[in-house]
Amino acid sequence: MMHLSVKSVDAWWEHVQNQKITEKYNVKVTEPEQRSWKMRDFVLTDPSGVL
Structure with missing residues (x-):
């Protein structure tokens, strides 16, 4: 597992969606959510x- 720190998780998630990463590379992507560990x-x- 790897974490990548970015200024805006929502903007990065939108970028992943716009680039059609799931379709191109057959990966799964969940929607952004607030975690109990404050991330x-x-x-x-x-x-x-x-x-």
């Missing part, structure tokens, strides 16, 4: 299941 993030999982 807002989303998860991108590759075809082999790696986060």
Whole structure:
């Protein structure tokens, strides 16, 4: 697993959506959400299941 810090998670998520990353690379992407550990993030999982 890897975390990438960005200024705006929502803007980055929108960029991933606009680039059609899920279709191009057969990955899964969750919607951004606030985590209990005080981090807002989303998860991108590759075809082999790696986060």
